[in-house]
Amino acid sequence: MSAETINAERVKAAIEAAVPGCRVKILPNGSPSGQLSLILDHEHAVAAARFLRDDPELRLDFCSDVAGVDWLDAEVTEKVKVKKVVDGEEKEVEETRKTVTPGYLEAVYHLFSMEKKHGPVVLRLQTKNRGEGARVPSLTPVWRSAEFQEREAFDLYGIVFEAHPDLRRILMWDELKDHPMRKDYVAPADEDEPAGAVAQEGGR
């Protein structure tokens, strides 16, 4: 499982050569592990995954894990120095600028090769947004082991996996409307005891 055997740049080049039109982005990782992940575009994700599984050099035959990630709308505040004309004089004025990056959901796949004994290669599929567009293509047709884990990500994060053979909730009950692992999930409030409650005579 060494990092040298799986070079993200090499995998990216191999995918792009094998799947015409596929756009692979490498997500930098500042941590000591230096484990890079590949962001695939939706149209070519299944073809790219199939290539990763079948390529005789990579042979990533085992999808060990599918995880969901929730990225909320991110608001970045920057202070920028701008030249402005103030009282007929040109001055440098500090201005605060806010940029809002819209939130999205992400499915993360960890791939290993049993045959070649190497890995992991990390794939990421990102949704357009956190609402109606929370859809990604399912990779279950490529790796059967992704079936239940994609159902879990659907259940807890609300990511819809297109072309999944059996997309139902797996942990929570079917009637539930929420996706409890989302960062903005709020648990029902009527379950708690009144705050500051103390034991009283006759009670518990």
Added chain:
Amino acid sequence: MDGAMEQSEKSVRELKAELSKHGVFTTTFEEIYNWGRKSSVWPLTFGLACCAIEMIATTMARYDIARFGAEVFRASPRQADLIIVSGTVTKKMAPQVVRLYNQMPEPKYVIAMGACAISGGPFRDGYNVLKGIDRYIPVDVHIPGCPPRPEALLSAFMTLQKKISEQQLTGEARPRHLHADQPSEFTVPEFGEHGLEPPVNEEVWNPLKVLQ
């Protein structure tokens, strides 16, 4: 009136003690009936999480719950007297726990074993854990601990035995199963859009109250 009753009960106790010194054994129907019940409490074969492992240990030779007549774990609620809620009750499991309790014949008892069963424990703020089984069924003995040791379960069981032997067969203070108009089945919660419906059974739950 109460004073006179107490006085007569005391003299009956003294008379019994005196007679037993002379080799005459006396009892009351209530006493021997309760003695029989408390000495053969059959628990339900039912475990939910790690507490169940401690419960199993309690049944084995080292802690030996057979000493108290409770070694006969029945795999059917129809034959069980006691449900030991041993472990985390998830919201998905809660209706099944209530349903099993409803299927037990009266008189029936509940021991809530461990932090999870009594309050949700370390998972209390999670999205899928019930914050105590006493929200849906009446609990007789609560055991704190995570998990409680077998000795704690034995202690809880002895507490339950004491409770059974003190139950009166007649009078207003008689237990639920002797009141024809009191329920022996409780509302099974349903899966709602955001949580269980209802979130608590108000007739059963006796939460701490704000006094001021």
